[in-house]
Amino acid sequence: MSTADVVTVASGDARAGQARRAALLAAGLLAGVGVLVLLAAVSIAVGSRSVPLSTVVDALTAPDGSADHTVIRELRVPRTFLGLGVGAALGLAGALMQSLTRNPLADPGLLGVNSGAALGVAAALGLLGISDPALYVWFAFAGAAAAAVLVYALGSAGRAGSTPVRLALAGVALGMVFGAASSAILRIDSATFDRMRFWLTGSLAGPTPDVAVRLAPFLAAGLVLGLALAGPLNALALGDEAGRALGVGVGRTRALTAVAVTLLCGSATAAAGPIWFVGLVVPHGVRLLTGSDQRWLLPYTVVFTPVLLLGADVLGRVVASPAEIQVGLMWAVVGVPVFILLARRRRLAAL
Helix, strand or coil, rough: CCCHHHHHHHHHHHHHHHHHHHHHHHHHHHHHHHHHHHHHHHHHHHHCCCCCCCHHHHHHHCCCCHHCCCCCHHHHHHHHHHHHHHHHHHHHHHHHHHHHCCCCCCCCCCCCCCHHHHHHHHHHCCCCCCCCHHHHHHHHHHCCCCCCCHHHHHCCCCCCCCCCCHHHHHHHHHHHHHHHHHHHHHHCHHHHHHHHHHHHHHCCCCCHHHHHHHEEEEEEHHHHHHHHHHHHHHCCCCCCHHHHCCCHHHHHHHHHHHHHHHHHHHHHHHHHHEEEEHHHHHHHHHHHHHHHCCHHHHHHHHHHHHHHHHHHHHHHHHCCCCCCCCHHHHHHHHHHHHHHHHHHCCCCCHH
């Protein structure tokens, strides 16, 4: 067999291997979608208040205005859709930040972006009296963008430049400042504080159907834009010079990624409050399945993050029934130990 024949056979084997891997990843993604649909159904059917399954079905198909039907249609259904959107948004934002900065510790919560968005919402509600989500979401966007800029500037100051540890420390420090400022603003008005105290811990229970509808366009725009950046981010993973050689606009990609992260974090935080560790933990777990290829990593993250977030929300409703535990607290039970394990590793997985 000639050398050309050997190369041809090797190339054919490589293409076949890539095709098999793509088929497996596609099957895994479809399975994840199935699990997500099933869990969404569980979220609608199960809660702190026991409702028979037949009543749940009747509430969705033939509502009669009864108390149980009202709970299903006006509380659980919006809450479930909000969990889907918020989970997908925070997970995708974390994956985008990790890819763009090549920082395995990048996360909207850890780097202070969620805290900045929360400060914007607190200022709108506590200082300006703005209660319309279509208006105060803009303050969340401004807070998220300002926090990202400040964290990067502080973490990059000095001769050493930005490192994962310095960015994380800057994010935690500024996040504490933003959190303290939010608490100070809300304590000025006791009525506003009472309304938002559960929101501050991260909760899917507060928003009404109207809030979910108003914030949906921003979440959808961020998700579409973020997923569309998979190809350019793959090219930039090879380095800026290699990315330019492949025809990718480095500045444009970074700017669009920043816009996507701002849309995702701002709208998710405005809807559910600051929820930590979602964008840090899930992309790392997904990366074990997909590798660093953003074309698979980003869709997998969008699917599996709401699976875990909705699961935590349902668990919080069940374990404390007839009361409930906010999803931000339930997620911390899972997210904090995993974060500690990641932080203790000598060498985090390559992005």
